Amino acid sequence: MAKHTPLNRKRIKAPSELEKEIGGRFKDIRIANKETQEEMAEKLGKSVQTIHNYEKGITRLPYEIMIALNEIYHESIDELLLGNGKSMELMIERELSYYSDVRLNLYLQLISKEISKRLERNSELKT
Numbered sequence: 001m002a003k004h005t006p007l008n009r010k011r012i013k014a015p016s017e018l019e020k021e022i023g024g025r026f027k028d029i030r031i032a033n034k035e036t037q038e039e040m041a042e043k044l045g046k047s048v049q050t051i052h053n054y055e056k057g058i059t060r061l062p063y064e065i066m067i068a069l070n071e072i073y074h075e076s077i078d079e080l081l082l083g084n085g086k087s088m089e090l091m092i093e094r095e096l097s098y099y100s101d102v103r104l105n106l107y108l109q110l111i112s113k114e115i116s117k118r119l120e121r122n123s124e125l126k127t
Contacts, residue, residue: 015056015057015058016057019057019058019060020056020057021057021083022057022060022061022080022081023054023055023056023057023058023061024055024057025079025080025083026054026055026061026069026080027055029069029073029075029080030051030055033073037051037052037055043068043072044065044068044072046065061080066080066081
């Protein structure tokens with residue numbers, strides 16, 4: 001039997017800010033309905049640990065849970081995912097910033113390669 005050491009343990013990815021925000025809104029629904037994690041777990045057919053993990057953003061909310069929240073608590077799936085809209089705006093802004101930086105880097109690399117090629121051609125023509 002394999003001995004468990006820190007080297008062979010599976011690493012658990014920390015939840016992203018967006019996952020934490022969605023988990024927080026999930027918890028807000030439970031609190032607004034004056035329910036314990038146990039009561040919500042029973043209604044959703046999940047364990048208390050699973051409800052805890054949803055609230056902390058450790059486990060992503062599956063679609064069927066989002067639909068159940070809509071049916072049981074009459075909560076908007078859009079509101080659950082997007083909140084007041086600012087969360088999504090921030091996420092999109094971060095993503096666009098990242099990708100525009102990546103794109104700029106790629107353009108600079110391409111320009112640098114093109115300049116190198118042209119300089120090389122010019123030096124060959126001179127010789």
